[in-house]
Amino acid sequence: MNEMFCFQCEQTVGGKGCTVRGVCGKPADVANKQDELTCALIGLARAAGGKSPGKTADELMLQGLFATVTNVNFDGQRIDELKKLVQAEKEKLGGAEDFPIDKLWTGDPDLVSLRSTLLLGIRGMAAYAWHAYVLGQKDEEIINWFYKGMQALGEEHTVDEWLNLIMEFGQINLKTMALLDKANTSAYGHPVPVKVPKKVEKGPFIVVTGHDLLDLKQLLEQTEGKGINIYTHGEMLPAHAYPELKKYAHLKGNYGTAWQNQQKEFDNLPAPILFTTNCLMPPKPSYADRVFTTSVVGYPGIQHIKEENGKKDFTPVINKALELGGWSEDKEFVGINGGSELTTGFARNTVLGVADKVIEAVKSGAIKHFFLVGGCDGARPGRNYYTEFVEKTPKDTVILTLACGKYRFNDLDLGEIGGLPRIMDMGQCNDAYSAIQVALALADAFNCGVNELPLTLVLSWYEQKAVCILLTLLALGIKNIYLGPSLPAFISSNVLNVLVEKFGLKPTTTVDEDLKAILG
Ligand code: SF4
Ligand code: SF3
Numbered sequence: 001m002n003e004m005f006c007f008q009c010e011q012t013v014g015g016k017g018c019t020v021r022g023v024c025g026k027p028a029d030v031a032n033k034q035d036e037l038t039c040a041l042i043g044l045a046r047a048a049g050g051k052s053p054g055k056t057a058d059e060l061m062l063q064g065l066f067a068t069v070t071n072v073n074f075d076g077q078r079i080d081e082l083k084k085l086v087q088a089e090k091e092k093l094g095g096a097e098d099f100p101i102d103k104l105w106t107g108d109p110d111l112v113s114l115r116s117t118l119l120l121g122i123r124g125m126a127a128y129a130w131h132a133y134v135l136g137q138k139d140e141e142i143i144n145w146f147y148k149g150m151q152a153l154g155e156e157h158t159v160d161e162w163l164n165l166i167m168e169f170g171q172i173n174l175k176t177m178a179l180l181d182k183a184n185t186s187a188y189g190h191p192v193p194v195k196v197p198k199k200v201e202k203g204p205f206i207v208v209t210g211h212d213l214l215d216l217k218q219l220l221e222q223t224e225g226k227g228i229n230i231y232t233h234g235e236m237l238p239a240h241a242y243p244e245l246k247k248y249a250h251l252k253g254n255y256g257t258a259w260q261n262q263q264k265e266f267d268n269l270p271a272p273i274l275f276t277t278n279c280l281m282p283p284k285p286s287y288a289d290r291v292f293t294t295s296v297v298g299y300p301g302i303q304h305i306k307e308e309n310g311k312k313d314f315t316p317v318i319n320k321a322l323e324l325g326g327w328s329e330d331k332e333f334v335g336i337n338g339g340s341e342l343t344t345g346f347a348r349n350t351v352l353g354v355a356d357k358v359i360e361a362v363k364s365g366a367i368k369h370f371f372l373v374g375g376c377d378g379a380r381p382g383r384n385y386y387t388e389f390v391e392k393t394p395k396d397t398v399i400l401t402l403a404c405g406k407y408r409f410n411d412l413d414l415g416e417i418g419g420l421p422r423i424m425d426m427g428q429c430n431d432a433y434s435a436i437q438v439a440l441a442l443a444d445a446f447n448c449g450v451n452e453l454p455l456t457l458v459l460s461w462y463e464q465k466a467v468c469i470l471l472t473l474l475a476l477g478i479k480n481i482y483l484g485p486s487l488p489a490f491i492s493s494n495v496l497n498v499l500v501e502k503f504g505l506k507p508t509t510t511v512d513e514d515l516k517a518i519l520g
Helices: 028-047 055-066 076-092 109-134 140-153 159-188 213-223 234-241 259-265 315-324 348-353 355-364 381-392 404-408 429-445 464-475 493-503 511-519
Strands: 194-197 205-209 229-232 251-254 273-275 291-294 303-305 341-344 369-375 397-401 423-425 455-460 482-484
Touching: 028 055, 028 076, 028 140, 055 076, 055 109, 055 140, 109 140, 109 159, 109 213, 109 464, 109 493, 140 159, 159 213, 159 429, 159 464, 194 234, 194 251, 205 213, 205 234, 205 315, 213 229, 213 234, 213 315, 229 234, 234 251, 234 341, 234 404, 291 315, 303 315, 341 423, 348 355, 348 429, 355 429, 369 381, 369 404, 369 429, 381 404, 381 455, 381 482, 381 511, 429 464, 455 464
Parallel strands: 205 229, 205 273, 229 251, 273 291, 291 303, 369 397, 369 455, 397 423, 455 482
Antiparallel strands: 194 341
């Protein structure tokens, strides 16, 4: 089949949909296999009666959904294998019809829009649930909701019913992010502020990217004392702030920027790169031999590290690092704006730990406004908006940030207010949970609602984790969120009208106009 349809990410062709090959590099046959897998998962949810039937099905549900997130798995064979396992599990439960593949993205535009919004949110939530799951954290209500949601996707609903399902989903995703926060902080401690160098020291090293902290932890254990240094890339940066990860002396620093620059940054790199999750771009021949995938990530011809008996053996990655040997002398790198180090670790515990100081600064007028400038990065030129936005924020404002979009400005030195840095990195995209907790605590302290706080959310989206976070923010009733750099193709004009009317959702315009509208 040479035709496909996918409109799940921000870089989709013409803001409408990829129909021949994905801009992400996903070929038509893989896109279709991912659709078949999705339809089989709806079948599994039907056979299970809309609730969890047990561990094997749960793992397939989470992994199957996660594998279809943008830039995760391009390996048609692995997608097929997953689908067969899903169908076998479905048969064990007494069988049910898979959802018809030709109906997945077709029908009345508003209903397609609402169904897609729910499905894409569920895909994002599966990624977070999986990260919590591998750390032993599972919640019955959350796992059951995957089946409820997937079963509902296979049914007809009115616009209002879809909207209710989507709001219910937003609440469940909040619980999922809370579960992942609990999983990470109980395994690795609460993040503490830390400065992360951009320098790569001479000798063998490994670059780790993606979101999975357990993979990083296992790699740190297995490389200890071997003369190999570990560098984080992309969404792995916040790992430096966790006490149980930062204690490893060979976790040295951060290499590169956000995902869309990887083909340039990994070109002829004298080190292996381990992808624990998205965002994987098709590896170029100059470095394909040193790319390793693990977990649900996959690419044809790229070496994959499997889990056996709950453990991963990273020996092939370690041997590759030793074989390539790294650089012969220390290399100084800088961030996009020339900064030589990055700061991270301002998760909820740290920020709430200085809540008195923050509240005082707001009361005294030293802090006039908070911005959460967070979300995904991407390749479009329009994303310079976020750098410009941060640069233009007045000196009496504070910028909270999270996810990979921050690489556009996280090396800027914007100074401090009352001992607090003006830019505070709260962590990965899932650490939007931390931002929500801080906002709720501030609202509590000022005895008002979150919408009455001097706080504006300026979000950048690319893939489906951003979709689930946005739906959570809407479900919490958070209004007047700025969203860019372009609106999702899967939001129809009528659905957009609802989001604008009900939630005051605002597409980003120009920095000057938006700042003026926010600050007056
Ligand atoms: Fe296109 Fe994005 Fe889908 Fe890739 S994930 S095929 S770029 S819409
Ligand atoms: Fe980035 Fe892919 Fe979304 Fe976790 S790594 S935020 S885009």
